[in-house]
Amino acid sequence: MSNPNWTQALRSSLSAAGVAVESDAAGDAISRWRVASEHWRTLAELALADSVRWSAGWAQQRAAGFVVHVLLEKHGVYLWAQTELGPAKPEVPSQAGVYPAANRSERHTQDMFGIQFVGHPDNRPWTRHKAWDKHQHPLCKDFPVEGRPETVTPPDMDYAFVKSHGAGTYEIPVGPVHAGIIEPGHFRFQAVGELILNLEERLGYVHKGIEKIAEGRDPPGLARLAGRVSGDTTVGHAWAACMAMERAAGVDIPPRAALIRGILAERERVANHLGDIGAICNDVAFTFAQIQFTRLREDWLRTQAAMFGHRLMMDCVVPGGVTSDLSAEQCQAMRVGIVKLRDELADLMTTLDLNSSLEDRLYTAGFLSEDIAAAYGTVGYVGRASGQDFDVRRDAAYPPYDAVGFKVALENQGDIASRFWVRYKEIIASMKLIEQFIDRLAPGALVGEWHIPAAGSRGLGIVDGWRGEIVSFVAFEAGNRIARFYPRDPSQLNWPALEKLVLNNIVPDFPVCNKSVNGSYSGNDL
Known part of the structure; x- marks a missing residue:
């Protein structure tokens, strides 16, 4: 592995290219740079030359114009760069021609703010269907939260899909x-x-206005909203948003709260992987497995409802900590449940592994090469099944993961079977993590004291949700209110990979290819 302090090398490369970099006061472990807008693409080109991964991009409006942000990562070290644009004709060179992962993010920003990305390889709208005309930009401050809807929204009939040509x-x-x-x-x-x-x-048919309705909320209100970005990732998104707010406010959460957050997140991972494994089997007509994994998931969810008051553990993560505690009896019941699940999985996975017809449908199908997985910045089980050895919990560890060890599931065959087995291995690792977190639980507070952040305070929250890396950006205005919230779900990076991994597969295999990725529509479309 090369020197993890790659940001210094990148800064030297930029200096040699005549690009000045101004550093912001960090405030956390993430490096923050400011770069002139005319050098925005150069930053991407030199970062890609050093195999740096594009992670997230977003924008915000200020009184003097706009700020465009990008988050880059390598070896668990993050660089948060920004460039400022004037209000009259906001435009900046596109990074999408360098990083395919930036494509849809830039189109979303263009739709929502009216910022032009010069040289973008695809200038079609992305989030914008027909709810707003081309001169309306819903995330600008002068646009009302209720919008300006027409009596009847015109149908979205003229999107310029690629056309098929040729005989047959x-x-x-x-x-x-x-x-x-x-x-x-x-x-x-x-x-x-x-x-x-x-x-x-x-995509974009489930646009909820998350970014718009976040404005003006207080921290608890934002945490509740973040938990609804994608319902199956309520813990992951709420944690990322709370981490961003806590970093902006300079708040440290109590050790017991961090451990309980870890338990919640790993239980969320197990529940969703159980459901996905069953659904993958169901899409190739192996109904027995789907029934069994649905039963196991249901048992797991009922335990969560009994212990945390909600099957999906919604609203358990709050700014500064958690709302739900765990008694000694509940911890013991959780241990018993893990032993039971581990035993049942051992029997079921043996059955699945010996099923030749299941193997015929999963092995070699839906192949995603390591190169394409890297180019699109894929994360979570999609990336890790194609050799992308990255996990925020290990590589940019945060409490409570910074005090425990675990093995990151990794495969390099890149097919549906690999995505299947990564899920199984992650279930095993998550159960071990839950046991470690229970062992470390000691009496203590559940919520830390909140410090009201100054106007203009900003923070990033980066956690590993069950689909992979989640990024949340939060900026505060005066009065402990939210000025800007942007959550980047892992699906935004993984959805484009589906377009690549289905190529040269047969149409009847699309459902199982799709399920092996299982991108969130809601998490992709804010």
């Missing part, structure tokens, strides 16, 4: 409305026979 090729439109209770998303296939030649996603 045809298109298959799927969605945005699907069967069952799946969230809305449109998938446009080009195929020849049953072979998929191209897939294009069109």
Whole structure:
């Protein structure tokens, strides 16, 4: 591994290219730079040359114009860079031509703020369907939270999908409305026979206005809102938002609260992986496994409802700590549940591993190479199944993970089977982590004293949710109120990978390819 202090080398490269870098006072362990807007693409080019990963991008409006932010990462070391734009004609060079991961993020910022990313390879709208006309930008301060809706919103009929050409090729439109209770998303296939030649996603049908309605909230109100960015990741998103607020306010959470947050997060990971493993099996008609894993997940969720008052543990993470404590009896019951689940999984996984028809559908299907996984910045089980050896809990450890050891699940075959087995290995690791956290629980406070941050205070929260790295940005205004909130769900990085891993698969394998990624529609569309 190269020198983890890669930011110094990048700064030297920028200096040699004539790019000046101004450092902000850190306030936390993340380096903060300011770069002139004309050098924004150069920053990306030199970072990519050193194999730095693009993690997140967002913008905010200030009285004097706009600020565009980017978060970069390598070896668990983060760089938070920003550039300032004037209010009259805000534009900045695009980083999407360097980092494919920046593509949809920049399009979202362009739709919401009107900031132009010069040289962007795809200037189509992303979040903007037909709810606003092209001169309206909902995240600008002068745009009302209720919007300016027309009596009837025009249908979104003119999105410029890639067209199929050539003899024998045809298109298959799927969605945005699907069967069952799946969230809305449109998938446009080009195929020849049953072979998929191209897939294009069109998301953004569940836009909730999260970023807009966050403005003016107090910290507890923002924590509740963050827990609803994506319901299956309520703990992860609430933790990231609270961490961002706590860093902005200079608040340290009590050790017992950190341990309980860890228990909540790992239980969330186990519950979702159990559901996903069963769903993957169901998509290849192995219904027995789906029934068994659904049963195990249900038992796990009922325990959570009994101990934390909510099956998904919603609103348990609050600024400064947690709301729910654990008694000695509850800790013992949790240990018993882990032993039971571990035993049942051992039997079930043996059955699955010996099922040749299951292997035929999962192995080699939905292949995502290490190079493409790296180019798109994939995280969590999607990245780790394609050789991306990164986990925030280990590589940028935060309490309580900084005091325990665990093995990060890693595969490099990049197929559906790899994403299947990474999930299983993460369940095993999570159960061990929960046991370690229980062992370390000592009497103590659940919530630390809150310090009201000064106007302009900002913070980043970065945690490893069950889908992977979650990034939250929070900026405060006067009176302990939120000026800007931006949550980056792991799905924003993983959804584009689905378009690549389905290529040269057959159309009937799309459902299981899709489930092996299981991107959050809601988490992607704020």
